[in-house]
Amino acid sequence: MISRRHALAMLTSLPAAPALAQPGTGPAGPGLFETGATTHSVTRHAFLSADGQRRYRVDMAMPKQRPPGRGWPSLYLLDGNAAFTILTPADLASVPNLALVAIGYETEQRFDNLARTFDYTPSWSGPPETPGRPEGGSAAFRELLLGDIRPRLERLGRLNPKKATIWGHSYGALFVMDTLRTDPDAFRTYVPVSPSLWWRDGAIAAAPFRSPRHSVRVALMVGDREARRTGGGAPPSLDDFxxxxxRVRALGESLAATPRLIVDVTVLPGQSHGGALTTSLPLALRIAAEDRP
Structure with missing residues (x-):
């Protein structure tokens, strides 16, 4: 029997939903920064990578109420251009006491594939997974996030540093896992969705994870219609799904053996890889708003 300290809850009771296609990489369209919200004030901030090669667009949605004494709990969203296009004012209204920080890039596209591939992947030996897309910038991006972006926005928005959650999808989830591996106390809760466990033949899943000083929650998610397409060949089968x-459940079991990691795995019914991105966001809001690890 697994104690709460090493809990692993397989949550598969969500209502089924139709499979969604991979979100397009075209223009993002209007998002929360343009539409606004009745419960939150949305502001935009600019940051630059240390090497001057990547420009970040960071949108922050702050509750309009007076902050509590120790500041607001917060949810940091990678691929912020896409996230703040998918989320709606109604989603924000469901978490009136949660601050959101969407970290994207200076582009009108939903995703900046070159920038995110570099920022979200660890430095590992061997050639890049995709020719022409440099990898290995996660340490530098993490230093920018934890050393510049987060402290500045915490001061500006009265955010509670002890109640911070980070969400990422696909390569973004790879970065979330790498941060959990290297700096587990950086966030109180980690929400990796559809992590790219195939990257470098499963390197992130095989890597050792450090135990945090305090209890940390890890909310893994995966769609039940996910399988990596490598080009050509037959469509994915039920066995592939x-x-x-x-693989995600095995990762959860492995993480749950690490002291002070509280792990749960949610399987999202009817969701493809792209659909998991969309479906996981409202769930991440609720997780981040909860007052527990």
């Missing part, structure tokens, strides 16, 4: 779920 099952294998993807099994």
């Amino acid at each position: 099952a294998a993807s779920i099994a």
Whole structure:
């Protein structure tokens, strides 16, 4: 029997939803910065990478109420251009006491594939997974996030540094896992969705994870219609979908053996890789708003 300290809850009771296609990489369209919200004030901030090669667009949605004494709990969203296009004012209204920080890039596209590939992948030996897309910038991006972006916005928005959650999807989830591996106390809760466990033949899942000083929650998510397409060949089979779920569950079991990691795995019914991005966001809001690790 697994104690709460090493809890692993397989949550599969969400209502089924139709499979969604991979979100497009075209123009993002109007998002929360343009539409606004009745419960939150949305502001935009600019940051630059240390090497001057990547420009970040960071949108922050702050509750309009007076902040509590120790500041607001917060949710940091990677791929912020896409996240703040998908989330709606109604989503924000469901968490009136949660601050959101969407970290994107200076582009009108939903994703900046070159920048995110570099920022979200660890430095690992061997050639990049995708030719022409440099990798290995996660340490530098993490230093910018934790050393510049987060402290500045915490001061500006009265955010509670002890109640911070980070969400990421696909390569973004790879960065979330790498941060959990290297600096587990950086966030109180980690929400990696559809992590790219295939990257470098499963390197992130095989890497050792450090135990945090205090209890940390890890909310893994994966769609039940996910399988990596490598080009050509037959469409994914039910066995391919099952294998993807099994890899995420195995990762959850492994993480749950680490002291002070509280792990749960949620399987999102009917969701493809892209659909998991969309479906996971409202769930991440609720997780971040909860007052528990």
